[in-house]
Amino acid sequence: MSALESPAVSASGLAKRYGDVVAVAGIDFEVRRGECFGFLGPNGAGKTTTMRMIYRTAPPTAGTLSVLGLRAGPDDRAIKGLLGVVPQGDNLDEDLTVIENLLVYARFHGLAERRARQRAEELLRWVELDGRRDARVVTLSGGMKRRLTIARGLVGDPKMLVLDEPTTGLDPQVRHLIWQHVTALKARGVTLLLTTHYMEEAERLCDRLVVMDRGRIVACGAPRDLIAAHATPEVIEVFLDGEASADIAAAAGALCERKVVTADRVVLYARDPGAVASRFATRHVTRRPGTLEDVFLNLTGRRLEE
Amino acid sequence: MNLSLRCAVAVWQRNLTVYRHTYKLNLVPNFFEPVFYLLAMGVGLGSYVTLGSGEPYLHFLAPGLVAAAAMNGATFETTYNSFVRMTFQRTYEGMLTTPVSVDDIVVGELLWAVTRAIIYGGIFLVMVVLFGLIPPAAALLALPVVALCGAMFAALGQAFTAYVKNIEMYSWYYTMFLTPLFLFSGIFFPIEERFPPWAVKLAWLTPLYHAAGLMRAVAAGSFAVSDGVSLAYCVAVTVLLGAVALRTLRGRLLN
Numbered sequence: 001m002s003a004l005e006s007p008a009v010s011a012s013g014l015a016k017r018y019g020d021v022v023a024v025a026g027i028d029f030e031v032r033r034g035e036c037f038g039f040l041g042p043n044g045a046g047k048t049t050t051m052r053m054i055y056r057t058a059p060p061t062a063g064t065l066s067v068l069g070l071r072a073g074p075d076d077r078a079i080k081g082l083l084g085v086v087p088q089g090d091n092l093d094e095d096l097t098v099i100e101n102l103l104v105y106a107r108f109h110g111l112a113e114r115r116a117r118q119r120a121e122e123l124l125r126w127v128e129l130d131g132r133r134d135a136r137v138v139t140l141s142g143g144m145k146r147r148l149t150i151a152r153g154l155v156g157d158p159k160m161l162v163l164d165e166p167t168t169g170l171d172p173q174v175r176h177l178i179w180q181h182v183t184a185l186k187a188r189g190v191t192l193l194l195t196t197h198y199m200e201e202a203e204r205l206c207d208r209l210v211v212m213d214r215g216r217i218v219a220c221g222a223p224r225d226l227i228a229a230h231a232t233p234e235v236i237e238v239f240l241d242g243e244a245s246a247d248i249a250a251a252a253g254a255l256c257e258r259k260v261v262t263a264d265r266v267v268l269y270a271r272d273p274g275a276v277a278s279r280f281a282t283r284h285v286t287r288r289p290g291t292l293e294d295v296f297l298n299l300t301g302r303r304l305e306e
Numbered sequence: 307m308n309l310s311l312r313c314a315v316a317v318w319q320r321n322l323t324v325y326r327h328t329y330k331l332n333l334v335p336n337f338f339e340p341v342f343y344l345l346a347m348g349v350g351l352g353s354y355v356t357l358g359s360g361e362p363y364l365h366f367l368a369p370g371l372v373a374a375a376a377m378n379g380a381t382f383e384t385t386y387n388s389f390v391r392m393t394f395q396r397t398y399e400g401m402l403t404t405p406v407s408v409d410d411i412v413v414g415e416l417l418w419a420v421t422r423a424i425i426y427g428g429i430f431l432v433m434v435v436l437f438g439l440i441p442p443a444a445a446l447l448a449l450p451v452v453a454l455c456g457a458m459f460a461a462l463g464q465a466f467t468a469y470v471k472n473i474e475m476y477s478w479y480y481t482m483f484l485t486p487l488f489l490f491s492g493i494f495f496p497i498e499e500r501f502p503p504w505a506v507k508l509a510w511l512t513p514l515y516h517a518a519g520l521m522r523a524v525a526a527g528s529f530a531v532s533d534g535v536s537l538a539y540c541v542a543v544t545v546l547l548g549a550v551a552l553r554t555l556r557g558r559l560l561n
Binding site: 031055056057058059076077080081083085087091093094095096100103104105107108110156175247 | 309310316317319320323324327395396397400401402403404405406407452479552559560561
C-alpha cells in the first residue's frame with residue numbers, strides 16, 4: 001500500500017499504562033484521509049493519552065500504530081513533520097510575541113526564514129490576529145490564544161491536524177468561531193483528529209467518531225448512525241421530584257424501549273414520545289431530539305459532562 | 307542518539323529570540339559585576355594580602371573570577387530557566403509536537419547555556435583586560451576556556467534539572483554545591499597552601515577547581531601536565547553529565 005492510500009491513522013491493540021493505572025486499555029481504530037474523526041468521552045476516558053500516542057510524545061505500552069503511512073517509533077520525526085498539534089490548554093510561548101510564536105515553530109518545521117515569515121503573516125491574517133502581531137501572548141484573551149495555538153499548529157502545513165479539546169473553557173461565541181476555522185480546514189482537505197467532551201461539537205464537526213470511556217472504545221461510527229443505533233429520534237426526560245425513579249419508570253411502562261436513571265432525572269426512549277409524555281402531563285418533563293449524549297448514556301449509564 | 311543539528315539550532319534560536327527582548331535589561335549589570343568584585347576583593351581586601359609568590363592579589367584573583375562568571379552564566383540557563391520551560395511554561399511539551407526531539411532540546415539548551423556563558427564570562431574577561439590584569443593575547447585563548455567551563459556547568463545543571471521535581475531544590479544546588487565550589491576552588495587563595503591534603507584532594511574532584519586552574523594557566527601563559535589533565539576532566543564531565551541529562555529527560559519528557 002502506498003503512503004497516499006494508507007489510512008491517516010491505524011491503531012490496533014493500542015494501550016498505555018502508567019504503573020498500575022490503565023489510561024488506554026488496548027483500542028483499535030482507523031482514521032481515513034480527509035475526514036474529521038472524533039474522540040468523544042468524559043474527562044479521564046483516555047482521549048488525550050491516545051492523542052499523545054498519535055503525535056508521538058507518549059510511547060505506547062502495547063499495540064501497533066501507524067500515522068500517515070509511517071511507522072510509529074522509527075519514523076517519529078517524519079510523522080511529527082506531517083502533523084499539526086493543538087494541545088489541550090494553552091502552551092504558547094509566553095516569553096515571545098504573537099508572531100514570534102509562529103516564527104519559532106516554523107523553524108522547528110524547517111521552514112527557511114523568508115518562507116516562515118510569509119507563512120506566519122498569512123496565518124495571522126487567517127485567524128484575525130494580524131492586528132496583534134507584536135503583542136505579548138499574556139495580553140491575549142482566551143479565544144485569541146486558542147486561535148494562535150491553531151495557527152501555530154498549521155505553520156508546518158500539516159497533512160493532519162490534531163485538536164485536543166479545542167474549545168474547552170471558551171465561551172459559546174468563541175466556540176463558534178473556532179468551529180468555523182475547523183470547518184474551513186476540513187474543506188481544504190486536511191485530516192482532522194478531534195477530542196471533545198461536548199457532544200454538540202462532536203455532532204457538528206465529526207464525520208465519524210469513537211465514544212471512549214475508561215480507556216476503552218465503546219462505540220464507533222457516524223454521529224447520525226450512532227444516535228439511530230443507541231437512542232431514539234426524540235427523548236423524554238422526566239425530572240425527579242422527590243419520589244423514587246422506579247415509580248416513574250413503571251409509569252412509563254412498555255411504551256419505552258429503554259429507560260436510563262441518572263441522579264436527577266429519568267431519561268426515556270420511545271418510538272411514540274407523545275404517548276409517553278402524556279402520561280407525565282402534570283410533571284416537569286422535557287422533550288428533545290436524541291443526541292450523542294444519549295449514545296453515551298445508554299452505553300455507560302452515565303452522562304458525558306458531570 | 308536522535309539528533310538533528312538543524313532542530314537543535316532552532317531550539318537555540320528560540321532562546322536567542324527571547325534574549326533579544328531582555329538583553330538590554332540584563333547586559334548592563336554584567337559589566338558592573340566584575341568591576342564591583344575587582345574593586346572590593348582586589349583593590350580593597352587585596353591591599354592587606356601578601357601572597358607567597360609575591361604576585362599582586364588582584365592579578366591572582368582575576369582569572370578565577372572569569373571562570374566563576376562563566377559557571378554562573380551557564381548554570382542559570384540550565385537550572386531555573388530550563389526548569390521553568392519544562393514545567394510551568396510547558397515549552398518543551400510544545401516543541402516535542404514538532405519534528406524536534408528530546409535530544410534536540412537538550413543539545414539546543416546546552417548550546418544556549420554556553421552562549422550565555424560566553425556573553426557573561428566574555429564581558430568579565432573584557433573588564434579584566436581593561437583593568438590590565440590579563441594580557442589581551444591571553445584573553446583570546448581564555449575565551450575557549452570560558453566556553454568549556456560553560457559547557458561543563460551547563461551539562462551539570464541540565465543533569466540536575468532532569469531529576470528536579472520542585473523548584474526549591476535549586477537552593478540546595480546553589481548553596482550546597484556552587485557556593486563551596488566558588489569559595490574553595492583556588493580562586494580566592496591557593497588552596498594547596500592553606501588546607502590539609504585531603505581537602506585539596508576533595509577540591510581536585512570538583513569541576514570549578516579545574517576550570518579556574520585552566521584559566522589561571524592561560525592568563526599566565528604557562529602550562530603544565532596538570533593543565534592537560536584539567537582539560538580532559540572538563541571534557542569528560544561535560545560528555546558524561548550531558549549523557550545523564552539526555553537519558554533522564556528522554557524518560558521524563560516522553561511518558
